[in-house]
Amino acid sequence: MTLFDTHRALLDGALAACASRAYWSPFPENASPKIYGETAQADGQAAVEALLGQDYPLQQPGETGRIATERSPYGVEMGVRYPECSVDALIAAAQAAEPAWTALGAQGRTGVLLEALTRIHKRTHEIAHAVMLTTGQGPMMAFQAGGPHAQDRALEAIAYAYKAQADVPAEATWEKPQGKNPPLVMKKHFNIVGRGIGLVIGCATFPTWNTYPGLFAALATGNPVIVKPHPNAVLPAAITVSIVREVLSEQGLDPNLVTLALSNDPAHTQALAKSPAVASIDFTGSNQFGRWLQDNARQARLYAEMAGVNSVIIESTDQYSAMLNNLAFTLSLYSGQMCTTTQNIYIPKNGIQTDQGAKSFDQVCDDLAAAVRALVDNPRVATAVLGAVCAPETVGRIEEAAGKGRVVLASQALPHPQYPNARIHSPVIVALTEADRATFANECFGPISFLIATESSDSALATAQSTLCEHGALTLGVYSTDRAYIDRTVQLSHRARVALSINLTQGVYVNQSAAFSDYHASGGNPAANASYTTLAFVADRFVVVQRREHA
């Protein structure tokens, strides 16, 4: 039985889910010991702790030394030492591994990757703890987003890659009638060949969720991959890469098909990105480096997710309290460090109609601040929901934001019961007007949001649209009891090419994106040029090389 046969049901489930976009997940998001095993959580945590301060067990070609780059937002000493390898050695090793991977074909590759993914799933608690320590995510989020949800996105990418490749027949007999003469008959073969090395550049906040789609899409379509994790979130990537390499070796394939690239020298990543052998780059991160890649790594097709200004428009609501609680959770979850977290909330300056009567702009500001405060003032909830602030620079941005307008809710530094050195800061909310465009039209990454008083509900739409079109976004929300107003927001979402959530009041949040159902980023505005997951995310990662001869 081939690995493809072994995992066929998993693939078929994914293909069916992608086609229906109904709810589906083969990887339980519930961390319950009943599902994952009584000792799974402790075992996973222990596995990570055993790595701290050690050489990470990964042997790659061209190793020039070992480096430890991670600083945990929880204040935990990491000290895991990873191999630094020469760019040339990584490139050469990837190229050497490619032909056998090409020859394996789409089904063979899919089987190997599904086996690897299944093993990744078995180590969810270990990866989750690595995600938590390196990113600052709260434990539950690290488990869900770093584990099953990331695995879902990986499976989704593998399924789309399979679908796109299955669209190409392996061979054909072409028989062209020639009137009374015998037909011309050609035998044709169609081979799928990757475009070349895929470089997958991870981010500091979601080292698996944002890395897996590019990693598995590039591999599945026949390309070697070099994973360049964010220096602060290496461990989750290192475990992932090691698992894939282990499966490759077991299958008699060259493990150097997938390698980890890490260096303290920025020139190292730049050289990788500019290598003529690198055909695609998956990148999640800043506009600054994204633009550098666009300008300098011109030989590669770039799949990029960068900064945006996610927005919510509040026109009216018939569930005022539920709306506030929903928004408060969105603003608080992982201290607003999700690429989907709302930054700009547009509210008419004359206030809104609600099921609790008319509310002035200031009242909405105060009530939203109170809803956030209720979350973060509860010590048990606070640290679990907020997690820690990933980057020190974010603390600076929080302070700076407070000077940009009227502070509706001040950020507080909070203690963590377990990690005394954790960097925890509650959200800051600042009230602005449409005149403050210079402030709200740029991404202020972190637990920072702006409540923007607009001249009218019409002008909320206009200001949101121009900001979204110019700076992009992954998410847009609207609250309105007026179907005509919602329809206008739908049209806005089409023009700005941004996903829209309407009147969220229950346990779904604008910043959540469920694999197999929600397309993450449209890929059609400045915040991202690709989407998890569409055919466009996979179809251009390979080419078809045909051959034909007379039959």
Place this chain on the structure above:
Amino acid sequence: MTLFDTHRALLDGALAACASRAYWSPFPENASPKIYGETAQADGQAAVEALLGQDYPLQQPGETGRIATERSPYGVEMGVRYPECSVDALIAAAQAAEPAWTALGAQGRTGVLLEALTRIHKRTHEIAHAVMLTTGQGPMMAFQAGGPHAQDRALEAIAYAYKAQADVPAEATWEKPQGKNPPLVMKKHFNIVGRGIGLVIGCATFPTWNTYPGLFAALATGNPVIVKPHPNAVLPAAITVSIVREVLSEQGLDPNLVTLALSNDPAHTQALAKSPAVASIDFTGSNQFGRWLQDNARQARLYAEMAGVNSVIIESTDQYSAMLNNLAFTLSLYSGQMCTTTQNIYIPKNGIQTDQGAKSFDQVCDDLAAAVRALVDNPRVATAVLGAVCAPETVGRIEEAAGKGRVVLASQALPHPQYPNARIHSPVIVALTEADRATFANECFGPISFLIATESSDSALATAQSTLCEHGALTLGVYSTDRAYIDRTVQLSHRARVALSINLTQGVYVNQSAAFSDYHASGGNPAANASYTTLAFVADRFVVVQRREHA
């Protein structure tokens, strides 16, 4: 009955053909009066002649004047005056036409485009004559490549676009279990939205065949299109654009969804290409302008077909005469002005084994020259097969090529029985060695080929591979009776990502590419970054904009 229903069988036929890649064409390539009508040829020719020296009947926004830019390689006075329109007006008109086109949905758009294509087909003879006069193609080739074969490629693009869009469900109900609590239920809608204006830049030699794929792919996926034909081959594009506009108007849609852009000022095209509203550019043409687009039109996704060095490797053959005749036809057809015509023929310097005994390198050269001479010395065949030389610069290149090595076959200027001012030149063939890489490693567009004496059959593979990888190609051929050698060439074709034809001796030529079966260009080497037609050619031309709300 909607247009989609009307043309459903045509679409289904195309989808089935693309899936099987067996022979299929709904548009007869036989120009017989029995198929196209007794007067069709004369009517088509008359329709074109009625346009010569006239204002072309096309009314577009922002017209600033009329210009006539075409110089026929047959020496026919064209003088058709087309509208020159301001860039801003064309962009604004395209944008205004977009929302209704988006709202029509994939099926609606597909129906409209299939109706337009059906009407284009009805005017095949007219378009064919326009192609012949403007490009210099012989009449039969102008009919087939300019008519049914181009229409096949259009249909193929529409079918792939439909398939990629059909992969996105219109809506879904997402129901997530919550243990003992009621499930979370979200209603989701998924809308397909084009990326923005498509600019389709045509070439001088195949104004329909190379324009239709981008034109119809961009339109089908929800984008307005501005067609910028080559100034020397406007008429086929103008007729096409007019037909699409006519169908749009009949359907109550804005005809400015598709416009023709023409100007004598290069800044006009450059401004179009650089417009932030232009989201994609389909380009067939020179490396020079292709590189300009890559460097300057960075906001747009570029689908480009540029120069390459198409090659054939001769190792041995058991059908020597048939091989020579096959190659001679390839080199002669449309005077080598196809993007798929062989330029470099690699032959071991010690000669080859054949069914007619061993042949020295010089003998193969002489015999191939004789085979070409047999074609071009037959006056009836010569002008029909050669057609005319499209660009005056090509004549210069022919002369220059003769100075690059030993002339095996000299080019001759030939008279045309019907068009006294036609620019007709038979092929030049020049013998080189591997040391002449500076000559043969670049594209010498036109009826120019190089017979390259290689050290050995191994070194033929090595030289071909390095040239193909570095400079790209759309086609590669091999002649060998040794299956192991052929297998090595197959591996070479995978590395260079180039389509391979093996031992062609019958009525199929390396420069021919049949829609629904042959992928034209792999898109994976420097000669082209896209392929007619793969999912990759269509899938990134639109994005999915979703909305969701609690059910």
